[in-house]
Amino acid sequence: MKKYLITSLKLTTIMLVLLSVIYPLFIAGVALFALGKGKGxxxxxxxxxxxxxxxxxxxxxxxxxxxxxxxxxxxxxxxxxxxxxxxxxxxxxxxxxxxxxxxxxxxxxxxxxxxxxxxxxxxxxxxxxxxxxxxxxxxxxxxxxxxxxxxxxxxxxxxxxxxxxxxxxxxxxxxxxxxxxxxxxxx
Incomplete structure (x- = not known):
């Protein structure tokens, strides 16, 4: 049980960092090359x-x-x-x-x-x-x-x-x- 809990916490932390920090920063960086520099x-x-x-x-x-x-x-x-x-x-x-x-x-x-x-x-x-x-x-x-x-x-x-x-x-x-x-x- 403890093994599964630790694994799920690690996976949750990794996904949280990936989807809440890395992905938004990547999209913001790509937007800088778009028309309007991401501001529309x-x-x-x-x-x-x-x-x-x-x-x-x-x-x-x-x-x-x-x-x-x-x-x-x-x-x-x-x-x-x-x-x-x-x-x-x-x-x-x-x-x-x-x-x-x-x-x-x-x-x-x-x-x-x-x-x-x-x-x-x-x-x-x-x-x-x-x-x-x-x-x-x-x-x-x-x-x-x-x-x-x-x-x-x-x-x-x-x-x-x-x-x-x-x-x-x-x-x-x-x-x-x-x-x-x-x-x-x-x-």
């Missing part, structure tokens, strides 16, 4: 950091493109989905409210034209991207609010479409923060 890929405007490329932000002004809603309030420390299924009455009310808000700010858009990614939160609650259709459906509102030519804003949207990885892995997408920074620079 930041996006800047006029020399000032305005956000992170891979973390969604809340845009609610009509002059900006809106991103995906967040079940986590865009809090990276509390990343999470809503954990509510598509038949949950509370979830359905939330989605319905989001649709109503979107229609209020985008008059003339038919309910059926609103892409799902603009009214449903992602699994992490931090998705920085929307579908190209999600951006296209907002072009008129943004152009009118900013007094810009609608075709100029539409062209900006098209130029920000990111193709799938290797041409086939994943959907086309648009990073909302990058698009909004470019929109500010357009004026």
């Amino acid at each position: 890929e930041t996006l800047s405007k006029d020399g000032k950091v305005v956000g992170y490329e891979n973390i969604g932000q809340s845009f609610t002004e009509d002059r900006y493109f809106w991103g995906r809603p967040s079940a986590a309030g865009y809090n990276a420390a509390g990343s999470s989905g809503s954990n509510k299924g598509p038949t949950n009455p509370e979830y359905l009310k939330t989605v319905s409210d989001r649709i109503d808000t979107f229609l209020l700010h985008n008059p003339g858009i038919e309910r059926s034209r609103i892409p799902a990614d603009l009214v449903t939160a992602s699994g992490s609650g931090l998705d920085p991207d929307i579908s190209p259709d999600g951006a296209r459906v907002q072009v008129k509102r943004v152009a009118v609010t900013r007094h810009l030519n609608e075709s100029k804003v539409a062209s900006l949207v098209e130029s920000h479409i990111e193709k799938p990885l290797l041409g086939f892995l994943g959907p086309e997408k648009i990073n909302v923060l990058k698009l909004n920074i470019a929109l500010d620079q357009l004026q």
Whole structure:
């Protein structure tokens, strides 16, 4: 019995040092060679950091493109989905409210034209991207609010479409923060 106890304590100590000290230090060292030096890929405007490329932000002004809603309030420390299924009455009310808000700010858009990614939160609650259709459906509102030519804003949207990885892995997408920074620079 004593033999097994000593062996298990040794193994526990070794694993504790390996997984709690050596492995995290190794990962931190590898991160130093990544973009952003392990601190994330930041996006800047006029020399000032305005956000992170891979973390969604809340845009609610009509002059900006809106991103995906967040079940986590865009809090990276509390990343999470809503954990509510598509038949949950509370979830359905939330989605319905989001649709109503979107229609209020985008008059003339038919309910059926609103892409799902603009009214449903992602699994992490931090998705920085929307579908190209999600951006296209907002072009008129943004152009009118900013007094810009609608075709100029539409062209900006098209130029920000990111193709799938290797041409086939994943959907086309648009990073909302990058698009909004470019929109500010357009004026």
